[in-house]
Each structure stands twice: as structure tokens, then as C-alpha cells.
Amino acid sequence: MKKIALLAGVLAGCVACTQKPAAHLPIDKNASPQTVALYQRLFTLLDKGIMLGHQDDYAYGHNWYNEPQRSDVNDVVGDYPAMNGYELGDIEIGNDRNLDSIYFDNMKLYAKQTHARGGILTYSWHGNNIATGGTAWDCAQDTVVRSVLPGGVHHSQYLTWLDRLADFFLDLKDADGNYIAVIFRLYHEHSGGWFWWGSKQCTPDEYKQLWTMTVAYLRDTKNVHNLLYAYSPDVTENKEQYFERYPGDDYVDIVAFDCYARGDNEHYAKYMNIGAQIVTEYAAATGKIPAISETGYEGLPDSVYFSEVLYPIIHEYKLSWVLFWRNTFELHRRDHFYVPYKGFPYEEDFVEFVNQPDILTNKDIN
Numbered sequence: 037m038k039k040i041a042l043l044a045g046v047l048a049g050c051v052a053c054t055q056k057p058a059a060h061l062p063i064d065k066n067a068s069p070q071t072v073a074l075y076q077r078l079f080t081l082l083d084k085g086i087m088l089g090h091q092d093d094y095a096y097g098h099n100w101y102n103e104p105q106r107s108d109v110n111d112v113v114g115d116y117p118a119m120n121g122y123e124l125g126d127i128e129i130g131n132d133r134n135l136d137s138i139y140f141d142n143m144k145l146y147a148k149q150t151h152a153r154g155g156i157l158t159y160s161w162h163g164n165n166i167a168t169g170g171t172a173w174d175c176a177q178d179t180v181v182r183s184v185l186p187g188g189v190h191h192s193q194y195l196t197w198l199d200r201l202a203d204f205f206l207d208l209k210d211a212d213g214n215y216i217a218v219i220f221r222l223y224h225e226h227s228g229g230w231f232w233w234g235s236k237q238c239t240p241d242e243y244k245q246l247w248t249m250t251v252a253y254l255r256d257t258k259n260v261h262n263l264l265y266a267y268s269p270d271v272t273e274n275k276e277q278y279f280e281r282y283p284g285d286d287y288v289d290i291v292a293f294d295c296y297a298r299g300d301n302e303h304y305a306k307y308m309n310i311g312a313q314i315v316t317e318y319a320a321a322t323g324k325i326p327a328i329s330e331t332g333y334e335g336l337p338d339s340v341y342f343s344e345v346l347y348p349i350i351h352e353y354k355l356s357w358v359l360f361w362r363n364t365f366e367l368h369r370r371d372h373f374y375v376p377y378k379g380f381p382y383e384e385d386f387v388e389f390v391n392q393p394d395i396l397t398n399k400d401i402n
């Protein structure tokens with residue numbers, strides 16, 4: 037009897053195995069212990085709530101630039117974001133600061149400080165157009181992706197660009213000298229046609245090759261093992277469109293999407309729901325992490341955007357984080373902000389949102 041029971045138990049265990057992976061491991065088989073721990077931490081936190089994210093939070097805010105430990109989010113709600121986004125655009129061309137005026141040396145310092153307080157980091161990359169020397173938005177051609185793939189005219193130069201990215205990630209170290217594990221969200225918003233890697237600029241197959249080449253180069257050639265990889269198209273109509281350019285489960289740790297409010301709340305809710313449903317269902321079925329990698333309402337003209345528009349939507353889903361885009365410091369771009377700063381008339385709306393029990397700030401995840 038005992039034997040039969042044991043056998044039944046083993047069989048039941050196997051059935052369970054085929055349905056749900058026993059442990060959530062990053063796609064990088066040689067991921068550092070810290071990277072494995074970060075991935076597992078994301079799964080643990082997924083049961084707790086949705087992490088609040090903000091882009092460039094430590095670097096600058098509305099009306100200030102590089103003031104130690106300052107953050108618009110902290111100024112308004114009394115705590116830092118749990119998820120902290122930074123942008124690597126221009127690192128590939130060897131610049132000392134990114135396209136939004138953050139010095140990479142400072143960015144490394146912010147990473148160290150953020151990590152020390154238990155925050156999590158995610159990096160985007162608006163890399164330049166290697167064929168024209170223009171920006172990421174220089175997208176009139178449909179040959180750039182092809183030209184950086186193996187055999188393409190810009191392939192070897194493109195690898196030198198990836199070398200600079202690798203150097204940055206390998207410079208992310210904590211106080212004990214361990215690599216800080218972070219999220220890399222590459223070639224994002226590709227369901228749109230505004231970047232050189234967008235849907236009008238390359239075929240699905242070329243996009244997938246660009247992705248797998250980049251991951252394999254960073255991971256296997258450059259030995260960067262402190263990364264989790266996030267896939268994040270812009271809005272999509274359905275699953276088919278979302279996955280049209282998906283490079284495969286072996287190349288993605290996090291399934292996410294970007295979606296902005298632009299005045300039409302019904303339209304926003306529709307696409308937020310489509311995206312949230314796709315990523316949460318897929319993540320649950322395949323053992324990935326689902327997230328909203330960028331959202332917000334530029335200039336916050338709606339006094340109840342956070343509490344009455346956004347929250348009721350995301351509250352329905354098991355999402356890892358929701359990240360709001362940057363609050364610019366430049367005087368000529370004063371309307372480019374996505375979270376309130378101290379003194380902003382609708383700051384209470386944000387406070388109400390952040391105080392919801394399922395919205396997690398830095399303290400809540402430590």
C-alpha cells in the first residue's frame with residue numbers, strides 16, 4: 037500500500053511538474069546567484085502586489101537635477117519607487133552621458149544606492165541608428181536591422197556597440213563587489229513604427245534575430261550574467277500581434293508592454309486591459325513575470341488619473357510592476373512629467389493611489 041501511495045505521489049508530482057516549473061529560473065543558465073535571487077524575488081513580490089516604478093527617479097525631477105538621494109516620488113509620498121528605470125541611449129557611441137543628460141558614472145552610483153536600499157532596477161535602451169548616425173527615432177529605412185545581423189554591413193561595428201552595453205552592466209557592483217542583478221528591456225515598443233527596430237522597419241524574423249543575437253552576445257560572448265530580459269511591445273490589438281515578434285521563451289524572462297493615456301480614457305482602458313490580460317495569462321502559463329513597463333499621462337491634466345483611471349484597471353491583474361515615465365528637469369520641457377512633484381495641484385491623487393495596499397513602494401518590498 038505504502039509503495040502504491042508513494043508511486044501515486046511521485047506521479048502526481050510529475051503531472052504537477054509538467055504544468056508548473058518547480059523553480060523559476062532565468063533564461064541565462066549561467067545567471068549569477070544574485071540574478072536567480074532577483075527573479076525569484078519578483079515571483080514572491082508578485083503575490084504581494086504591484087510595484088510602483090518611475091524612470092530616472094534619482095537622477096532628476098521637475099525643476100532639479102542630480103541632488104543626492106532626491107526623488108520626486110519620495111518628495112510627494114515619503115518613499116522611493118520599488119522599481120527604478122534608467123535609460124542607456126548613447127552609451128553605444130561612447131558618450132559619457134545618456135540622451136537625457138544623465139552621466140553614466142552617476143547612473144552607476146544610482147544603481148548602487150538603489151540596490152543598497154533594496155530597490156530593483158530596469159534599463160531601457162534607445163540606441164542610435166547605426167546606418168545613418170541618427171537617433172533611435174530615425175526610422176525611414178527598413179534595412180537597419182538587417183545590416184546589423186551577422187553578414188550585414190554594420191554587424192561588426194554593432195558588436196562594438198554591444199560591447200559598451202556589456203561594459204556598463206559589468207560595472208554594476210554592490211558595496212561587496214558583487215554584480216547587481218538588473219532587468220534589461222531591449223528593443224521596446226517594436227509593435228509601433230517609430231524606432232529603427234519597429235514593425236515597419238523589419239520583418240518579424242529579422243526582429244527575432246536581432247533579439248537573439250543581442251542576448252547571445254551579451255550572455256555567451258561577453259559573459260554578462262546579471263541580466264533578466266524583458267520583452268515589451270507598445271499597445272497591441274490581440275495575442276497574435278503581441279507575439280508576432282516574440283523571440284521565444286528561451287530568450288525572455290519578463291513579458292510586459294507600454295501603453296500611455298492621451299486623453300481618451302476608454303481607449304486607454306481598452307488597450308491597458310488587452311495588454312494586461314495577455315501578459316498575465318501568458319506569464320502564469322509559462323512561468324514568466326508580467327509587467328507594465330511604461331505608462332502614464334504626460335503633464336497629468338486629469339486630477340483623478342491615478343486613483344480613478346489607472347488603479348481600477350491594474351488592480352484587477354496580477355502584475356509585477358507599473359512604471360511611470362520621467363519627470364524632465366529642463367525648463368523648455370516642463371510639461372514632460374508623469375508623476376506629481378511636490379506642490380503639483382493633483383499630488384493627492386497620486387498619494388491615494390500609492391497608499392492602496394496592493395501598490396508597493398520601496399519599503400513594502402523590503
Ligand code: BMA
Binds near residue numbers: 136
Ligand atoms: C522618450 C522621451 C524622450 C527621451 C526618451 C528616452 O519617451 O522622454 O525625451 O529622450 O524617452 O528616455
